[in-house]
Amino acid sequence: MRTATRLVDALGTWCPVPIHLVERAARRASPGDVLELLADDPLIEVDLPAWCHSSGNELLELRRQGSDYVGRVAVTRGRDGGRPPRDRARGRSASG
């Protein structure tokens, strides 16, 4: 059973900052860790699934909680940058 190991608090920040924070947390995490994202930028509804798809990490959940969004991501890659292969090759970080 997976357990959340790292809270990513992106409250009060706007795209692309929340997804950058998720990417940074994924880079520091180990495969199997779960990131729990707290955000209030509605664009996270688009950004988080897109980032999970492109980075190969697994989106477990994304839901509304009042005016917030709570996302849970299972880190499958971790420590390799968590960035899409295209961006790693270009030596820059992904944008949201």
Next chain:
Amino acid sequence: MSGGAYLDHAAATPLDPRVREAMEPFLGGAGSPSSIHEWGRHPAEALERARGQVAALVGADEDGLIFTSGAVEARNLAVKGLLAGNRALGRHVVASAVEHPATLAACRTAERAGAPLDLVRVDGEGRIAPAALAEAVREDTALVAVVHGQPDIGTLQDVPALAAAARAARPEARVAVDAGETAGLVPVDMASMDADALVVGGTALGAPAWAGALAVRPGARLHPLIEGGVEEGGKRAGAEALPAIVALGAAAEIAREEMAARAARMEALGERLAAGLLAVPDVRLNGPRRGRIPGNVHVSAGWVEGESLALAMAARGVAVSPGSACTAHGGKAAPTLEAIGLEPPWTHSAVLLTLRWTTTEAEVDAAVAAFADAVAALRAMSPLAP
């Protein structure tokens, strides 16, 4: 200055040579902590090492530690950021009447925007009563702000008791603790203080005044003041002031090891200084004799104006602050002195002397002699002095 004394350490304090040595490699070097290339690795490691050092000093979670440009920015971030992130809790703000001017100003700004604000009164030595704090907390209180060590008169508050009182009145309310003048001088532990946010300042540590941090409990919900970047977890955008941050980290690590010895020395010097100043007729100590920030001595001298006294002491080679290290200009009464019930002329006749562990007995004695001489000279010119 030969034969003089620098007793204005709350305003700015000389760098510990070990701190200077730690920060110097980061003055003007290439590479940003945010860079993904090799040049960014060393700065990034230094940034995270400093984060760990400061977090360890105050018992904070490393991930929740945000570096700022000093304690004043951290105070603003605590008040404004917690209120913005916790609108669902309500808008009511409770603060003590003796908060740092930056905290009071941030609370006033919130009030101007519609947040009800209650300032809790203190006793004659500047202490906040837990019962009075709890009484001010309402069902819509979002934030309770308390200062651990009062910057002017040095009163140390029983923060765990105050936080417990606030939590008993409303568990959800956020508690912001200002340890900007105390972290590094006396033990500060975020967990035992039950703080949601805790301010750290550079000068109390022997780091530059332009270094500071806000430690935030994970889940406390803080919005940034400065937006637009991922630096500091998105809570404080903009390039990191790496020399200041490294200095704060190095100073925090040194303080953890040397705090007890420093405090003992500063308390002894403070006692010597207070005894010397109080030997001058019609001089009163503001704040408690015991239970104050080590090295903080705040006195009022009857029939003498504080700014004139500070200037007269400077002319005698001794640096002090008039009334408050933070509001040293303008000729206004320090709000803290009014809060403890003082009236003119005591509110206008105060000077603040602040020591550090590097202060010598000779400096203390020079300050006492300069104070006595300056007070006598100014009283001789005063039409009000008896």
